[in-house]
Amino acid sequence: MPLHVIILAAGQGTRMRSSLPKVLHPIAGRPMLEHVLDAAAVLKPEQVHVVIGHGADQVQSCLAHRAVRWALQEQQLGTGHAVMQAMPAIPDTAEVLILYGDVPLISPSTCRALVEGLAHADLALLTVELADPHGYGRILREDGGRVVGIREEKDCTPAQRAIREVNTGLMAVRAGALRAWLANLSRDNAQGEYYLTDVVGMAAQQGGVAAVVAGDVDEVAGVNNRAQLAHLERVYQARQARRLMDEGVTLADPARLDVRGRVTPARDVFIDVNVVLEGEVVLAPNVTIGPGCVLKDVVLGEGAEIRAHSLLEGARIGAGSIIGPFARLRPGTELADHVHIGNFVEVKASRIGPGSKANHLSYIGDAEVGAACNIGAGTITCNYDGANKHKTIIGDDVFVGSDTQLVAPVTVGSGATIGAGSTITNDVPEGVLALSRSPQVAREGWRRPRKQR
Numbered sequence: 001m002p003l004h005v006i007i008l009a010a011g012q013g014t015r016m017r018s019s020l021p022k023v024l025h026p027i028a029g030r031p032m033l034e035h036v037l038d039a040a041a042v043l044k045p046e047q048v049h050v051v052i053g054h055g056a057d058q059v060q061s062c063l064a065h066r067a068v069r070w071a072l073q074e075q076q077l078g079t080g081h082a083v084m085q086a087m088p089a090i091p092d093t094a095e096v097l098i099l100y101g102d103v104p105l106i107s108p109s110t111c112r113a114l115v116e117g118l119a120h121a122d123l124a125l126l127t128v129e130l131a132d133p134h135g136y137g138r139i140l141r142e143d144g145g146r147v148v149g150i151r152e153e154k155d156c157t158p159a160q161r162a163i164r165e166v167n168t169g170l171m172a173v174r175a176g177a178l179r180a181w182l183a184n185l186s187r188d189n190a191q192g193e194y195y196l197t198d199v200v201g202m203a204a205q206q207g208g209v210a211a212v213v214a215g216d217v218d219e220v221a222g223v224n225n226r227a228q229l230a231h232l233e234r235v236y237q238a239r240q241a242r243r244l245m246d247e248g249v250t251l252a253d254p255a256r257l258d259v260r261g262r263v264t265p266a267r268d269v270f271i272d273v274n275v276v277l278e279g280e281v282v283l284a285p286n287v288t289i290g291p292g293c294v295l296k297d298v299v300l301g302e303g304a305e306i307r308a309h310s311l312l313e314g315a316r317i318g319a320g321s322i323i324g325p326f327a328r329l330r331p332g333t334e335l336a337d338h339v340h341i342g343n344f345v346e347v348k349a350s351r352i353g354p355g356s357k358a359n360h361l362s363y364i365g366d367a368e369v370g371a372a373c374n375i376g377a378g379t380i381t382c383n384y385d386g387a388n389k390h391k392t393i394i395g396d397d398v399f400v401g402s403d404t405q406l407v408a409p410v411t412v413g414s415g416a417t418i419g420a421g422s423t424i425t426n427d428v429p430e431g432v433l434a435l436s437r438s439p440q441v442a443r444e445g446w447r448r449p450r451k452q453r
Helices: 032-041 056-062 079-089 108-119 175-183 198-205 226-246
Strands: 003-009 047-052 069-072 095-100 123-129 138-141 147-151 165-174 210-213 249-251 257-265 269-271 275-283 294-300 311-317 333-335 340-343 346-348 357-360 363-365 367-369 380-382 392-394 405-407 410-412
Touching (some): 032 047, 095 108, 095 175, 108 210, 175 198, 333 346, 405 410
Parallel strands (some): 003 047, 249 269, 257 275, 367 392, 392 410
Antiparallel strands (some): 095 165
16 A cells, blocks of 8 residues: 655644744754654655644745645644645555654654554554653553543543553554544544544544554654753764764763764774764764864765864865864865864865875965975965955975965966965976065164153
């Protein structure tokens, strides 16, 4: 049977106290809703339907890159009503998996277990046992353990409130049966809403319910306020830290790492405290990342060392290279093996050859630097004329003295030396010494101006 996924994402989330729709609040730098979409995508459904309401335009704009069908819930009349908005596009022959946009840590394996539960019943329900079930709908079972319904807390008797097994809201249902049950929902309850949970009682009366018990409370936890959001952020990060350690990474403190993308590590990588990894990060064996570094869309070669408080984005770093401390590599940076980029050096859209060094206080932008070059402190490639970017080309074995300005477009030949304090505006031939200095003058008898007392 074809699988359709419905994700309910229409709620306002008033307890978040935010103008941002609740499902767009981030976990690991990405909207909660996107995490749910990722889990659903693993099952390869025929169609994903996202029911939106509050902040619908914002949600659609933020996730316009996802291949989903949007269904608008104009009035907030409960979860049952929300599901009704998606049903017109779902055939009766389909299986339907219902997820929530504010339950971001749901796993593909649990989603699959729910769908597989439909082999035994028309409805498979995900439940969980909580030490404190306050606020959740209770699972009602008969003496033999068969699920017979769900009772929302506001409608519970005192005895029912004592039940610790609760409804997570996640379920899988055969579409034809679901359509019939939704047509029989009533708003005759404390909230005046169409409860999706009421279909469980209907299913129990017409053949039974397959209950799937979640083993992880955090996996099915919803987010209603910022404290819960922060809690799930740390749960997510703890899982990422454990995965990296299982793959051979040493973390100085697993609680002080943030992964906001996909990290592909090799063995014997060391990551110090307060490191943030974003986008696609690939770490070769024996890489070392110092404290306070931020890496986004970076590939590090074997034995590369990123020293403290460096920021790397869109860069490829060769084996044995040393970056930092306090260095910045911007998109388009490609460093060959054994390159040194030191403190307060910025590199952007440049390629630097093997063994070259820029150890202090320099800017290298839109440049091609050869092998075994030394870029002195305070060197600047003047690549921007106010309208266009221009290229600086430096050959092999070039020595650039401190406080040099290379005014692009300019080429410096291999083996050339640039004297300190020079402003280079013309091409420099191979093997020469290039200087551009004003004559030094010493004036005898000169007196420095003094303030009158």
